[in-house]
Amino acid sequence: MKKILFLLIGLTIISCNETDNSSFQLNGNAIGFADGTNIYVYKVGNNNQPSITDTLIVNDEKFNGTFPKTEELTINYLQAEKVKGNVLFFPENSNLSVTIYKDSIASSFVTGSPQNDSYRKYYTKMNDFSDQRRINSELFKQARRDKNTQLANKLQENNNDIVDQENAYKILFVSENSNSLFSVLLVSEMLNRKEISSADAAKLIKNFSPKVAVSPIAKKLNTSILSAKKADVGGVAPNFSAPTPEGEILALNDILGKYTIIDFWASWCKPCRRENPNVVRVYKQYHDKGLNIISVSLDKAGQKARWIKAIEDDNMNWHHISNLKGWNEPIAKMYSVRSIPATFILDEKGNIIAKNLRGNALDAKIASLLGD
Numbered sequence: 130m131k132k133i134l135f136l137l138i139g140l141t142i143i144s145c146n147e148t149d150n151s152s153f154q155l156n157g158n159a160i161g162f163a164d165g166t167n168i169y170v171y172k173v174g175n176n177n178q179p180s181i182t183d184t185l186i187v188n189d190e191k192f193n194g195t196f197p198k199t200e201e202l203t204i205n206y207l208q209a210e211k212v213k214g215n216v217l218f219f220p221e222n223s224n225l226s227v228t229i230y231k232d233s234i235a236s237s238f239v240t241g242s243p244q245n246d247s248y249r250k251y252y253t254k255m256n257d258f259s260d261q262r263r264i265n266s267e268l269f270k271q272a273r274r275d276k277n278t279q280l281a282n283k284l285q286e287n288n289n290d291i292v293d294q295e296n297a298y299k300i301l302f303v304s305e306n307s308n309s310l311f312s313v314l315l316v317s318e319m320l321n322r323k324e325i326s327s328a329d330a331a332k333l334i335k336n337f338s339p340k341v342a343v344s345p346i347a348k349k350l351n352t353s354i355l356s357a358k359k360a361d362v363g364g365v366a367p368n369f370s371a372p373t374p375e376g377e378i379l380a381l382n383d384i385l386g387k388y389t390i391i392d393f394w395a396s397w398c399k400p401c402r403r404e405n406p407n408v409v410r411v412y413k414q415y416h417d418k419g420l421n422i423i424s425v426s427l428d429k430a431g432q433k434a435r436w437i438k439a440i441e442d443d444n445m446n447w448h449h450i451s452n453l454k455g456w457n458e459p460i461a462k463m464y465s466v467r468s469i470p471a472t473f474i475l476d477e478k479g480n481i482i483a484k485n486l487r488g489n490a491l492d493a494k495i496a497s498l499l500g501d
Contacts, residue, residue: 159187258298
């Protein structure tokens, strides 16, 4: 009987240990939150769509939850009921501690594992850079009010130095945190903001750990990098075709001149409309010498009349096409265009020789290619 009792106790202990080893705890402090407040736990799926996986209840400014351990790398976040903002965290099969401030979601944080600890360190450092830029900006405005040009210029240089330091820190963070899913997010953001080139992004992702490298988000980033490379200076411009305002299909390869400008714009884009007179002037001056332009509009369905009117109003007497899909324009995605106006200059073979030039810079480049 004692043997059987001993075995049952042993099995119970083993069973409890297995349960403990198969889950992790999320223990939170909810500073300023009333009892009964819901804290929603979200998981971001492979399709980049978040879904609620659990709802935790605040009691005496505390909440907790138990979650199954998994080898899957995921991005999660917490969102408090009726409060804007969220708190990012990364499940890593270890107990996590959360502090959420009702009056300052941005100051909230998660600790207890390498990814979450490194993310908190990153966020703290970026806040330091932000504070430096804010102070610099205030001093700059005061210098401008005082008409102290020398000080204003120095402060502007300081601000540029801070931005350079910030970018350098981001690259350092990615290099030192190859096993962090946040590093993937950071490289994606830097690539989208054009803070790094596709070549630099490709170098950074080579250092990702095998586990991070095979994650869906890393694979998606790799696809974006490959796409961006195609539209980089030195690459061959991907061919495309789309409807003209008259409804005919026109392809890039059909209109290549000695030099060709691909111009991404939209009738609703004020910076584009301000830039159009400069492009018109360049076109008038160099079209007879071999310059062609094809403009790709990011207007939406239902805006065709507005698109056509803008072409006429701005005297854009060159080739125009659009699928009228706004930011979902497939040609814009093909060229990794995330802001407009955007320009690509091609030689007669379709090689990209320059990009994103405006104003005097665009004029000077075309003059160097086609000027007398």
